[in-house]
Each structure stands twice: as C-alpha cells, then as structure tokens.
Amino acid sequence: MSDTPASPFTIEHETSDTKGRYVVELNGAEAEMTYSKAGDSMIIIDSTAVPDAMRGQKVGVALVAQAVGDARSSGKKVMPLCPFAKAQFARHPEWRDVLA
Structure with missing residues (x-):
C-alpha cells in the first residue's frame, strides 16, 4: 500500500494516554480532529x-x-x-487497510 500523500497544511499531533488530536491552525482559526485510544491497536475518531x-x-x-x-x-x-471521518473512509477505498 502506498502512504497517504503529504498534506499542504502543517498538522500538529497532540496525544495523551487515552486521547489525541490533530490540529491545523490557519489565519488565526483552528481545525481539529479528535480521537480516543482503544488499547494499543486502534484509535476511534470522535469528532x-x-x-x-x-x-x-x-x-x-x-x-x-x-x-x-x-x-x-x-x-x-x-x-x-465521526460522521465526517466515516464519509471520508467511504470516499477513499485506499484507506480500507486501516479500517477497523
């Protein structure tokens, strides 16, 4: 499988023992995708x-x-x-290798 292409945005990744988030800051605004860790082998995208x-x-x-x-x-x-993330997985069949 090929890796996903590089993002045109700077994406920061913050993580703790049980949760994490990916963040993009652009022109004073912040977008984020949050997730929960389900053990050592899975993440659950929440929002x-x-x-x-x-x-x-x-x-x-x-x-x-x-x-x-x-x-x-x-x-x-x-x-x-998350409904948005779920829709993106449906649009990107090349991501199915990581779909739980």
Missing part, C-alpha cells in the same frame, strides 16, 4: 471540526488522512465514529 473560515480547503480531509497515515505506519486500525 472533526473545521471552522467556516477554512471550509472548502480540504482541511478536514487532510486531518483524517494524517490519522490514516499515522495508523498505517504504526500498525493500528481506525474506527471512524
């Missing part, structure tokens, strides 16, 4: 939030793609509970 100022720039897709790439490189699976 994707993109402010109106960033809409149409594919920031949300970039956040989910980053999580997919990170999951793939670390051997984890992804369960997209």
Whole structure:
C-alpha cells in the first residue's frame, strides 16, 4: 500500500494516554480532529471540526488522512465514529487497510 500523500497544511499531533488530536491552525482559526485510544491497536475518531473560515480547503480531509497515515505506519486500525471521518473512509477505498 502506498502512504497517504503529504498534506499542504502543517498538522500538529497532540496525544495523551487515552486521547489525541490533530490540529491545523490557519489565519488565526483552528481545525481539529479528535480521537480516543482503544488499547494499543486502534484509535476511534470522535469528532472533526473545521471552522467556516477554512471550509472548502480540504482541511478536514487532510486531518483524517494524517490519522490514516499515522495508523498505517504504526500498525493500528481506525474506527471512524465521526460522521465526517466515516464519509471520508467511504470516499477513499485506499484507506480500507486501516479500517477497523
């Protein structure tokens, strides 16, 4: 499988013992995708939030793609509970290898 393409945005990854988030800051606005850790082998995408100022720039897709790439490189699976993330998995069949 090929890796997901590099994002045109700078995506920061913050993590704790049980949760994490991917963040893009652009022109004073912040978009984020949050997840919960389910053991050592899976993450559950809880929410994707993109402010109106960033809409149409594919920031949300970039956040989910980053999580997919990170999951793939670390051997984890992804369960997209967030409706946006779930829709992106449906649109990107190349991500199915990490789908829980």
